[in-house]
Structure formats: structure tokens, C-alpha cells
Amino acid sequence: MTRVALIDDHESVRLGLEAACARTTTKQIVFSGSTVAEYLNWRAFAAVPPADVVVLDLTLGDGTTVTENVSRLVRDGSSVIIHSVADRPAAVREALVAGAAGVVSKSSRIDDVIEAIATVARGDSLDNVEWANAIEGDRAFASAQLSARERDVLRLYAAGLPLKVVADRLGIAYSTAKENITRVRVKYVEVGRPAPTKVDLLRRAMEDGLVTEGSGGD
Template sequence: MTRVAFVDDHESVRLGVEAACARTGNTEVIFSGSTVTAYLDWRRGSNADPADVVVLDLTLGDGTTVSENVSRLVAEGSAVIIYSVADRPAAVREALVAGAAGVISKSSPIEDVVGAIATVARGEVFNTVEWASAIAGDRAFADAQLSTREREVLKLYAAGLPLKIVADRLGIAFSTAKENITRIRVKYVEVGRPAPTKVDLLRRALEDGLLSEFPAGADGARRQP
């Protein structure tokens, strides 16, 4: 059962997505409200575990920034999906840098929103046209100044190859490949885009144009970014 919280200052929007989630039978809506502060206060007051996924509006009426809201939710242990009209690429970039798992437009079919929640809850990379357009051409966002070798290692590793196979493909020692991954992670931290997991590294590779499409999933299908 996926535990979901909705933070949006438009009640009608929240009610629609809540109803769709309820119909799945495997999603429990544990909170619905208009601010992140209200959610955190509720959680502490009820001593509840954090939501697996928080669906968050890009702009709330309480004056908070999207970076602040995403950072607070991620620090609590939740994955965050930005649910917005997605007409503000700069704000979407801020959300992604702060740790949001992805963004989906409020014009998307409701089943796509439910599917996005399930994808993020499984710990998988979630990408959309809105996500891609928010980072396109933004070198300040994309530039971690990786070396040629580091880019080669990241491209193969993020595409799903085990690190030993990556080393073999590039004709380098396993220890060298491992050192490259460590340096890559350090460089991403230095530019405010941490990548502690392999899924995070996949996101960074997509953001930086090292991969043109998602690696095949368990079903063998490929998904375009």
C-alpha cells in the first residue's frame, strides 16, 4: 500500500486525484491540505510515518518557495512529485535541484498522475515532457564538469550495466571505474545535484544529455525522456 499526501491550495484538484487514487485499491491517502507546514504539523501531531509520495503544487498561496517546500518534504523521507500547470520552467528546475522526483502537468489525464505516483513509489525514475523542457538548454543546471572518462563511465553505468562490465567495456580496472563513480557523485554534490543512488545517477545522465532515452525496464519497453 502506497501512502500518499496531497499539498495543493485548490481543494477541487486534491479531491479529484484523491478519488482516483482510492479507486486503485493500493494507495492510501493519509493527508490532504493546502500547505507543507500543515502536513508536517499533522504528521508530528499524529506521530505518523512520512508519506511515501507527496504530490505538491508548484506554487502555494502561503508565500513559501518550491525549493523550501521540496527540501522540507525530502528531509522528512518522502519522494515528491510536482503537480502543476508546468508553465514556469525556472521554478520546475528549482524543484528538481531541491530533490523532486519529477513533474507532471495538471492537464495530464488523471490515470497518468496515478501512474506517476506508483512509479515514484517504486523508486523508479519518472520523466515527462514538462521535466525535460525545464532543463533543456540550462547549462547552469546541467554542468557538473565531468571529465571525458567520467562521462563514459556514467553513461554505461547509468544505462544499467554492472560496474565490472563498465570497467571491462572501457578497458580499465574495476577499482578505477569505482573511483570514477565516487568522483562523479562528489562533483554532482558540489553543484547542488546530489546523486547517492544509481537511480539518481540515471537522472543526472538524462539531464546532462548522456542518455537519449530510458534503459529498457523490466517489461523490455523503452520510455523516451
């Protein structure tokens, strides 16, 4: 049973998702409310584990930012799906950088939202057309300006190869490959797109078209 929390300040949206989840035997709505603070306070009071998946509206009416909301939920232990009209590229990009697992348009069929919840609960990636379109349409999306060598190292490393194998394949020293990954991380930080982990590097490589979704490995 996937434990789901719904956070949206439009009650009609929440009621629709609640009804759809109730029709399944694999999803349980554990919380439905209008703010992240309300959800976290409820969880602390009830002393229950975090929801497996939180379906979160991109913009809430309490003045919080998408970065703040996604970061708090991810730190709390939940995977986050953004449920939005996806017409604000900068905010969508911020959600991705903050760690959201994907986005589902509010114009999508309700069954698509339910399937997205199941996909993320399994630990799989969403087929995020909305992410790609938003990022491509965002002229403020800063390129990290990687060198050809850095792009080659990142492409192989982000696709799942150990750094030693990357070095061997490119015919360079392990130390050189490691230095390139370090420079890549620095460059992504400089443009506001930090990538502290290998998973984050895969996300950045996907954003920049260096690897395709599903290319990552263990």
C-alpha cells in the same frame, strides 16, 4: 493500499484529486492541505507513518521554496510527485535535484495523475516529458563539462554496471574508474547538481542525455 497526501493551496485541485482517488480501491487519501508544515505537524500529532506518495504543488503560497518542500518530504520518507503547470524550468529543475520522483502537468487528465501515483508507489520511474522539456528550455541549467573518459565511465556505471566491470569494459584500472567517478561527483557539485549516490548519478546522466530512462540496473 497506497497512502497519498495532497499538498496544494488551491482547494479545487485537491478536491478533484480526492474525488478521483476515492473512485479507486487502491489509494487512500490520508491528508489534504495547503502547506508541507501543516502536513508534517499533522503527521507528528497523529503519530502515523509518512504517506507513500505526496502530490505537491510546485509553488505554495506560504513563502517556502520547492527545494525546501521536496527535501523535507523526502527526508520524512515519502516519494514526491510535483503537480504543476511546469512552466518554470528553474523551479522544476530544483525539485528534481531535491529528490522529486517526477512531475505531472496540471493540464494532464486526472487519470494520468492517478496512474503517476501508482507508478511512483511501485518504485518505477515516470515518463517525465515535462522534466525533459523544462530542463532543455532552462538556459541556466549548468553543464558539468565532463571529459570524454568521465562520460564513458558515468554512462556505464549509471546504467547499472559495477565499477569493476566498467573498468574492465573500458580497459582501464579500477582505481582509474573510481577516480573518474569521484571527479564526476565533484564537477556536478560545482554546478549545483550534487550526485552523492548511484541513483543520483543515474538522474544526472539521464538529464545530460548519457543514458535513457529505464537503462539503470541494480
